[in-house]
Amino acid sequence: SxxxxxxxxxxxxxxxxxxxxxxxxxxxxxxxxxxxxxxxxxxxxxxxxxxxxxxxxxxxxxxxxxxxxxxxxxxxxxxxxxxxxxxxxxxxxxxxQTTAGGWSWFKGFYPNRSITQYILYGFSQLKALKAVEFSDDIQAMQAKAVSYIDGEALHRFEQLKKQNKDWQKLKTIPVSDLEYLYVRSAYNQYPLDSKTKEMADFYTSIVEKNWTQFGLYERSLIVVLMQKDGKQNVVRNMLRSYREHAVLSEEMGMFWANNRAHVFMSQSAVLVHTFIMDAFRVGGAKADELDHMKRWLLKQKQTQMWESTHATIDAVYALLSAGTDWFSADNNTTVTVGGKVIAPQQQAQGTGYFKETWHKSEITPQMGKVKIENSGNAPAWGALYWQYYEDLDKITKTGGSLNVEKMLFVEETDVSGRKLVPITENRMLRVGDKVIVRLTLRTDRDLEFVHLKDMRAAAFEPLEQLSGMKWQEGVIYFQASKDASTNFYFDVLPRGTYVLEYGAFVTRTGDYSNGITTVQCMYAPEFSSHTAGMKVNVR
Known part of the structure; x- marks a missing residue:
């Protein structure tokens, strides 16, 4: 910290x-x-x-x-x-900083290699941005830290040679050793001794020959190493591979769908993306390609708070160091609704944010046509909401980037065991039936602070009455049962598809509205959808 x-x-x-x-x-x-x-x-x-x-x-x-x-x-x-x-x-x-040269979590603790490498990495970022001239005190700390990581890496290398007779035939190296090479390459003013150079050359030869064995994050480090060693053919081949596996979207920019890598002390798609951006920048990528990658970063910030210090630091560095200069650019976005240009009375300085509201009597069919023009090179985004009242049974389904579907089943048991039977005209509900509510949630991007509200028919009494933390489909969420609905709260909802289920008993006869199921990102409310209204009949 x-x-x-x-x-x-x-x-x-x-x-x-x-x-x-x-x-x-x-x-x-x-x-x-x-x-x-x-x-x-x-x-x-x-x-x-x-x-x-x-x-x-x-x-x-x-x-x-x-x-x-x-x-x-x-x-x-x-x-x-x-x-x-x-x-x-x-x-x-x-x-x-300990006498050995490494940094520890707390004063008096043993030095930690990962922390030391990350601090050295951060210093090198500031130097690359020309944001600072290091004082003698900081340079002395850096020299001690470089000596420490050299010693730690060499010790691990000597242990490897003792424990593995076939060490010369290795095809990969640990991520921590690759990170060492990456960080150490930024401090060439401190020469390597003969043994450490032998180790570094051996590791470098492995990653050069076998870079296809590594993941997205590791490859980004290898690109930088190869560029510094003058291995242009390797760099070109690696960047070509990145481009072949990239997704290019007008809305989201350029990104990698399988970006789920480990980075230093945490897991973050944002961190991995920033390292890939740096690899492209070092490899000589054009500004428009880097701008596409910056667009993806900003779209992540649209739906996430970014509590992680490391992710935020690296994202800011990437936005400042790569592509065209969005910071000093003047963007002018014009919004036309129903043929009329919107001239906001108040507009936030810097961000250009504004909000315009129309009431019922002001809304016309022509306002369904919206045109947005952006004269700058930096991206801009917004949303248009239409709010109105409708009977629950007449509501039609909406979809989008964040989507939810709902199905009702009756749980039955026979000689073959437990099975779920869809509720249809041929299988009417009866008092005492156990109903399984299945909610299928889909999102095409990582979201934070997602609220899922499932309305229940008055005849349904949920099995679980107590609120609490739950784990399904690889995500953690808080589930709360209320009188007319069951609510789910997700701190983090990664990109993907999730199937959530909960049970309820049928308690009375009659015809009931089962309401709708609504999902919304509370951090970016424009990401919202709901199911169609439905009825249930109990005989």
Whole structure:
């Protein structure tokens, strides 16, 4: 966390000096006051568009935390404060560095190789951005840390040779050793001794010959290593392979559908993507290709809070260092609804965010035609909502990037065992039947803060009355049963398809509306859909 503080404040000072209009924009937000919608968490914005009040979800504290972060943005560009915090962080980093040269989690703990490599990696990022001139104290820390990771890597190499007689025939190397080569390549001012160079050359030859054996993340590191070694043919072949497996979308940009790799101390598709971007940048990719990859990054931020410090740091670095300059570009987006250009009375400085509302008497059929024109090179996005009242039984299904389907079954038991029978005209419900509600949830992107609400017929009494954490289909969620609905709250919903089931007993006869099932991303309410209304008959 001390290095994150150093990195954030150093990068903040760099942005303030390089892009003066950014600090001016933040200052303007600050003057608008803490109640300005610009400074609110996305969880708190646009409450009228959401299917449930924020206070009824488990995410009240998350919303408060993000709002506080936005309100503190102005302090990031306070040069005096940032310099003080940077000096404090450097002092703490010096205290946490052990005599062996590595950094530890806490003072007095053993040094940790992964932490040390990550801090050295962060220093190299700041240097590449030309965001800082390192002081003598920091350079001394770097020299000790480089010596430490050299010793640790060499020790592992010697152990490998002792324990594996066929070590010279290896086809792959551990990710930690590949990360060592990657980090070490940024510190060539510290020469390798003969034994360490022998190890580095051996590892490098393995990854050069067998790069197809590695995953997306590992390959991105290998590209950088090969580029620095002048192996242009290998770099071209690896980037060609990346392009062959990439998905190119007008909305989402350029990305990799199987991006589920491990990165340093966490798992994050955003982190892996930023490393791939760096590989393309180093390999000489064109600006428009890098802009497509930056678009995917921003689309992730549209639906995610990015609590991870490492993911946010690397994403900011990628957005600043690759492609065209979106920071200083002037975007002008024009929205035309029903042939009339929208001229917003208030527009957030910097982001250009605005909201326009029409009431019932103002809405005409022509407003179904919407045209959006963006004159800048940076992406822009928005959404149009139509809210109206309708009988539950007459509601038709909607779909989209986030989609939900609902099916009802009766659980029956015979000589062959338990089976689920779809509810049809031939299989009417009876009092005492056990109904299984199956909800199929699909999303084409990673989402955070997703609320799924399944309305129940008045004749259905859920089996599970107590609320609590659940685990199904590889995701964790909070399930809460209420009088007329069962609610599911997902902190994180990765891209994919999920089938959730819960049971209910039929308690009375009659004809009932079973309502609809609605799913919505509370962080980006434009991602929402619902099932069609349906009836159930109990005889």
């Amino acid at each position: 001390w290095f994150a503080s150093y990195y954030a404040n150093t990068l903040g000072m760099h942005i303030s000096k390089t892009y003066p209009k950014v600090s001016a924009m933040i200052e303007a937000w600050k003057k608008q006051g803490g109640d300005s919608e610009t400074l609110l968490s996305n969880l708190e914005k646009n409450q009228e568009l959401k299917n449930v009040l924020l206070e009824e979800t488990p995410w009240v504290l998350e919303a408060k935390s993000e709002s506080e972060q936005k309100q503190k943005l102005a302090t990031l560009f306070d040069l005096n404060r940032s310099q003080h915090l940077t000096n404090q962080a450097v002092k703490k980093l010096g205290e946490l």
